[in-house]
Amino acid sequence: MNAPLIIFFVLAAMAVVGALSLIIQRHPIHSALSLIVVMVALAGLYLLMGAEFVAAVQLIVYGGAIMVLFVFVIMLLNAGVEERTNLSKIAGFAGVPLAVALTGFLAAAVARSQDTVQAAAQTGATAPTKALANLLFQDFVYPFELTSFLILVAILGAIVLAAPRGES
Amino acid sequence: MVPTHYYLILSAILFGLGVIAFVFKRNIITIFMSIELMLNAVNLAFVAFSQALNKLDGQVFVLFVIVVAAAEATVGLGIIIMIVRNRQTLNVERVDLLKL
Numbered sequence: 001m002n003a004p005l006i007i008f009f010v011l012a013a014m015a016v017v018g019a020l021s022l023i024i025q026r027h028p029i030h031s032a033l034s035l036i037v038v039m040v041a042l043a044g045l046y047l048l049m050g051a052e053f054v055a056a057v058q059l060i061v062y063g064g065a066i067m068v069l070f071v072f073v074i075m076l077l078n079a080g081v082e083e084r085t086n087l088s089k090i091a092g093f094a095g096v097p098l099a100v101a102l103t104g105f106l107a108a109a110v111a112r113s114q115d116t117v118q119a120a121a122q123t124g125a126t127a128p129t130k131a132l133a134n135l136l137f138q139d140f141v142y143p144f145e146l147t148s149f150l151i152l153v154a155i156l157g158a159i160v161l162a163a164p165r166g167e168s
Numbered sequence: 169m170v171p172t173h174y175y176l177i178l179s180a181i182l183f184g185l186g187v188i189a190f191v192f193k194r195n196i197i198t199i200f201m202s203i204e205l206m207l208n209a210v211n212l213a214f215v216a217f218s219q220a221l222n223k224l225d226g227q228v229f230v231l232f233v234i235v236v237a238a239a240e241a242t243v244g245l246g247i248i249i250m251i252v253r254n255r256q257t258l259n260v261e262r263v264d265l266l267k268l
Binding site for chain 1: 174
């Protein structure tokens with residue numbers, strides 16, 4: 001067993017345990033901290049795949065900004081332990097088998113598709129950030145500009161939604 | 169070199185756990201976090217395919233997904249603050265009216 005495979009299994013176990021912990025924990029702040037563990041593990045996996053820039057963005061934007069926003073809102077709303085109801089038991093009985101079946105189908109489909117993927121040239125070359133920047137600012141420049149518009153609309157929407165009543 | 173389908177199967181498992189969290193949790197903030205988990209699982213599949221096919225387009229898509237997730241989190245948490253202000257609860261089962 002070579003080193004990248006060992007690193008992969010450690011990070012994959014970290015991600016799966018974090019995702020399970022997100023489900024098991026009853027308090028939203030514990031779920032949020034579990035999700036941060038998943039995101040850090042995924043950033044490690046991106047590094048393992050040679051996607052350094054995506055790993056950095058994952059850590060800074062996802063693990064940093066978005067999760068801080070979540071934790072901030074949880075503390076702002078003083079969220080407590082979630083309550084159990086009859087409907088949540090029904091959701092467990094019906095939803096969990098369906099979700100497990102969905103996972104099985106997805107895993108079977110991607111496992112079968114491996115031949116076509118492996119057929120493509122796999123040089124294992126790292127992804128240079130410069131090539132990524134060229135792609136982002138040349139081929140994908142219009143979607144990139146559209147995302148800035150999306151963020152502007154999101155900022156306006158957040159201000160309108162969360163502004164105090166009567167003052168907005 | 170880790171085989172690509174290992175990453176894809178891990179991505180499927182994380183997506184399935186996200187779906188389970190989505191149907192299982194009653195807290196609206198945790199449901200929102202499970203959506204983020206599913207987006208992360210899809211990002212992992214994008215980067216895995218990008219590496220396997222030796223093309224960078226997948227990584228550009230991941231950047232776009234992260235931007236959309238950030239915008240979605242901002243607006244969604246604003247909506248959650250509105251819900252709590254109007255109904256004084258975070259439980260999705262108590263948010264069952266279209267009017268205030």
